[in-house]
Amino acid sequence: DMLNLNIVYQNILQNKINRMEGIEFLLSIIEKSEKTSSRLESLTILYKLKTRDHFVFKTLENCIISDEYEEIRIISAKIVLEYYLNMGIKCLEWAILNDTSSKLLKVLGYMVNSKNSQPHQALSKIFHQRLEKIAKKFDVVFEEVPFLLDLEFNLDNYNSFNWNPNSKLIYNDNIMFKVQDRHVLELSISLRDQIPSSINLLKKLKNLNLSCNNLSQLPNTLSELSNLESLDLSWNDFEIVPEILNKLNLNEDINFQNNKIQN
Template structure:
């Protein structure tokens, strides 16, 4: 049992022991204690006493070469580079070549970058240039500061680390920096397939990492180290076993895209409101029945995907999302649209498909800024006349319903480019469909058509028409004429 290093130092301050005794006792703790905290605290006390002393340099050097404790070695690497820049290069270089701990290697590289001597700079340039995957010319490397060279070598070292340990890893590198890291579906020959074992604590030194994919990894919690990567803009955690978001998510101050598709969320914790930089949030295929009020704090959110959950009504907190442009509520149990829905003035794309008993309210037509509307598999028998109020509509998906006609007002959708009527009950198309001059794609497979209306030929922008699974003769003259115009005909 060793005395606390701070108590020993206090005795020295109070002149109860002399300098020699203090150094002797602290050194004894460093060499013999088993508790890392005590050993590091002793090193801190020695640093105050003899930071410019040759003996302290030798102590740190020996710890770098022979120390077993990971934490103590990291402390020694950091301090020798800070306190002894003129002498630190040799032990740090040894550490780079011989140290088995990847985190220690990263610390050594960063410490070498701070030395900024001719030797250290030559070393960094050599280690970068000798790698075949590193594409920055040596002339350009020579213009970089040592700190930038060390950052580049850190990124290169991470590339080696992940490619060696994770066989299917995908790494996106731009100008020497790792920008994207795909570690989905981890399998490797060194560990069990557990991503927690493979994410080093020094991951935070990937200062320009923007996109991280950890999908398909059976994660039950978000690794703590991920929360510390402040540069992250996109975090993809699809197909895991997550049930909650930690309050520490607030640290991800640059995060714009969060994808939590196919996890085990029964509810969404209030901490989601802390990530107020979010632009896109995907919560599809979970077990959510409601959303927390804190979601309304995401004032920059433009895209919200809630497909395949347990919603029986549209959560009212959504009306606070004034920047929302895309909302996907498909495959839920929603029956009607609330009155406040028309307040979503920024909404441009909405998917209400696969809500089996959805009643299409007249207030939908008041969302005149809508450009893409999906109402597939809702069981609808007819469209309301006021659908034509959606003047900016470019795409509408009505497949797998019970429609046999379109309202005449439909002809006023003058910006419509894509119309999907697959798997309905149409036996004919109205002649006035030629009024929709903007139409580029018409899908009407799986209906009861016997012929193609003459008016189809008057659609100047038509590029694709799908007529499969109807009763139209595939070699008819109209089909041939459409094909001659360069239109892709599927029949």
């Protein structure tokens, strides 16, 4: 369990057990345990140990390519990107081009774009290719795709309905957006605690429905949505009216009912 894993970690740090043996123990849990939480914790410890031992790589590669759990694939990819980059570049390319988790793509995209080395630049190009593929799939401009990743919109499991050749509705359980002429014009999001600040990428957004969330604040970037015509903030947890709303020219078209504002 977690307690034992933490003891293993402390013992490795304090040289009470041989580092190699400790790492092999962690690998055996990652490969054989049926408890996802223990596997995840073991990978997190490997990440903290900054391990660069070659024999660890094969296990990480297997996790990235074939593990069914998103969080396991994400932490494995982070370790490879950080400590096994030259050895693991092909495996990371594969993940960027094929993994269906928008959260994994969001994390890897951020990491590959944050450094300027040759391998990072190569992976950044691959990431760009994947964004283009997603843009084509959803029929939106390339620039709006990072927001969909930040929302962690499921890239595989969603419904879509074509109004006409230029416009479609795309939706899953708690996200719905209308695309017209390759821009997101209408967006509805529910059951969230916060809205990604990259919402400012939706330059043409007209109608934004944020009702039925747990929001108590809004990103400042919302003020950059110059085409916004209506905003629904009903059924949230706002205790005060966010100042950002003063910067939007929407006076009549903001629904603020059923929040926690005391009159």
